[in-house]
Amino acid sequence: HGVRFVGPNIYGVYYTPAHMSAAFTTPYDVQGSVALASQSGGIGMGILGFSRSTNMGVSSIVGLGNKADIDEDDLLTFFEQDENTECVALHMEDLKDGRSFVEVAQRVSKKKPIVVLKAGATPAGAKAAASHTAALAGDDKVYDDILRQAGVVRARSLQELLQFARCLPMIPTPKGENVVIITGAGGSGVLLSDACYLNGLQLMEMPDDLNAAFMQYIPPFGAAGNPVDITGGEPPETYRKTIALGLEDERIHSLILGYWHTIITPPMTFAEVVSDVVEEYRGKGIEKPIVASLAGDVQVEEASNYLFERGIPAYPYSTETMVEVLGAKYRWARMAGLLNGANG
Known part of the structure; x- marks a missing residue:
């Protein structure tokens, strides 16, 4: 039958x-x-x-x-x-x-x-x-x-x-291979770079003009290049401006954020800043893969959940998992023929 x-x-x-x-x-x-x-x-x-x-x-x-x-x-x-x-x-x-x-x-x-x-x-x-x-x-x-x-x-x-x-359903399909790390902790930047390599992600070679643009927002003892190290003592506005630049520049295709807990930018403040600037650019029709690593005291758990609820994969106490999920999105996009070797 x-x-x-x-x-x-x-x-x-x-x-x-x-x-x-x-x-x-x-x-x-x-x-x-x-x-x-x-x-x-x-x-x-x-x-x-x-x-x-x-x-x-x-x-x-x-x-x-x-x-x-x-x-x-x-x-x-x-x-x-x-x-x-x-x-x-x-x-x-x-x-x-x-x-x-x-x-x-x-x-x-x-x-x-x-x-x-x-x-x-x-x-x-x-x-x-x-x-x-x-x-x-x-x-x-x-x-x-x-x-x-x-x-x-x-x-x-x-x-x-x-x-x-x-x-995977949460992360927008990338338009190219150029990944940029923006971090307030140099140590996280190193581990995130390792994770990118292990997951087949390409860290963008930073052009001089873009390097100079990032340097406008970070202290002289910070480091542009890639990772962009804004240093740990920076206020929320530094995160906002550097993330906005990463979303705005068409040569950057994906962002990985490294946050560490400070009294200047507490975890929930960081989460609100990130979600606000991402939502602002979504409103302009700009959507890029963006994931976050949060290191700090237990408040980073609430902040990570807050970001997840707003469509931004974020993980406390890890510099690997968020890169693994981004790498998975890239592997699928490549196999589905959606990247076409774009490097910007």
Whole structure:
């Protein structure tokens, strides 16, 4: 009779636009633009808990289990057409048909980012997957090639899968490769530079005129170049002016902000300044990827949440995660052919 089914061995299916919660796990109803699927019930509950904790809206959460019928290809075909979904994140232990997956994912990923966490990437993990969902072990290098051909962004951990899913719909698509770091802490600037290199991001070679423009706003003992080190003793206005310059200059394509906690510019003051200037330029039709690293006392947690709520990925106590999510956006944009080698 043409009836399709999901499973067996699953926790259920959520589809928030229709207020559907067909699962034996806790209900979830925060609507958003991310669809997530997992072969594992435990990972599925992790997805649900993370979504609730971060207030990440989802369009759907799907348990795939042993995939006797519906598999990742079917989900991608559905979410490709689903106007409520802008990004798809998949946890998988195996692929039943790698060729079919590549064919579908190549088409979908040109329109919407696809993030994949391939479990069982090591011999020990592959053995565990075989007993868990009867997943067939495979050489991870082969899977890596398959996923690369498919144009998907590969996550290497559950946390990466979740953070990429959370941030990719939020970050505007970059128009070029030139990344600039603006930081109030020189040490953060060094670590952020390392993270850029490790995540395939290109730090812009600062032209003389742009270097001089930044130097107008920072003290003589600060450092332009890239990173732009405005130093720690600067007031909120210095952050405002340098970020505005970064947004205004067309040669700069993305910004990474490094903040550290001072009494001159407390965390929430920094967060309000950043969100205000970003919103001002959004109003002018200028939207660039912008992420932030916040170092300081516990108040940086509230400030990071404030920025996230306003569409700016921001992480306390880290100089890596925000660069990883920006790097993921760049990887997707390159594979989808949206950058075309633009360097400005």
